[in-house]
C-alpha cells in the first residue's frame with residue numbers, strides 16, 4: 001500500500017509518494033529513534049560541508065552547480081549508503097528539496113533496495129527526452145527528500161533519446177531549485193561516473209578506510225579531474241586510524257572528514 005504523508009512543498013512538481021520508512025531503512029537510512037548517533041552526526045557534519053560547497057557553486061552559476069555525484073574506486077565501499085544518508089541530511093537541514101538519483105545499474109541497486117524496481121526513472125529519460133520529469137520523482141517520509149529510481153531503457157523513437165550526461169543536465173536545469181545527489185558505480189569498474197564527471201559541479205568520493213589503495217584512489221581521481229571540486233569522504237574508519245585520512249595528499253579539491261565508523265557487528 002502506498003504511503004501518503006503530508007508534504008509541504010508549496011507550488012512545484014507533482015510527486016508520487018510510495019517509498020516507506022521501512023524501504024529506506026532497508027536501503028541503509030540511519031534512523032535515530034533514540035536520539036542522535038555518532039554516525040548520524042558524522043553525516044550531518046559532512047552534509048553541512050557539502051552544502052557550503054554546493055551553495056558556492058550555485059551562487060557562481062556553475063554548470064550543474066546543484067548536482068553532487070557520489071562515487072568511489074571499487075565496489076562496496078559505501079557509495080549508496082553515503083548517497084542516501086547525505087541526501088537525507090541535506091534534505092533535513094537545508095531549505096531546498098533534495099532528489100536522490102539512482103544511476104548505478106547493478107543487482108541490488110538503490111532502487112531495488114528501496115523497493116522501486118519497475119518504476120520509471122533516469123534510464124527512461126535517456127530513452128525519451130519528452131518524458132515529464134515531475135511525474136518520475138517519488139516522495140519519501142523524510143521531509144524534502146525525493147527519489148528518482150534507475151528505471152529502464154525503453155525503445156526510443158528516432159531522435160528522441162539522449163545521452164546519460166544530457167539527461168542529467170536536463171534534470172539539473174529542470175529541478176534548479178533542488179539539490180541533486182547521484183548514486184553511481186565504482187570508477188575503476190564502471191564507466192558512468194567518469195562520463196558524468198564533466199557535468200557534475202562537485203563529486204563526493206567515498207574512501208573506505210584501510211581498504212582503498214592510495215594508487216587506486218589516485219587513478220580514480222585522475223578519471224574525474226574534469227570535475228572542479230572533489231570531496232573525499234572517509235568511510236568505516238576506526239578510532240585509532242582517524243589521522244590516516246590526511247595521508248591522502250590530494251590537493252585538487254576539497255576534503256570532507258566525516259570519519260564514518262565501520263558497520264556495527266551483529
Ligand SMILES: Nc1ncnc2c1ncn2[C@@H]1O[C@H](COP(=O)(O)OP(=O)(O)OP(=O)(O)O)[C@@H](O)[C@H]1O
Pocket residue numbers: 027028072074075076077078079080081082104106184185186235236260261262263264
Ligand atoms: N559506515 C557504515 N556503517 C554501516 N554500514 C555501512 C557503512 N558503510 C557501508 N555500509 C553498508 O555496507 C554495505 C555496502 O555499502 P554500499 O552498498 O553503500 O556500497 P556501494 O559502494 O554502493 O557498493 P556498490 O559498488 O556495489 O554499489 C551496505 O550494506 C551498507 O549499508
Ligand SMILES: [Mg+2]
Pocket residue numbers: 079080081104110183184
Ligand atoms: Mg551502490
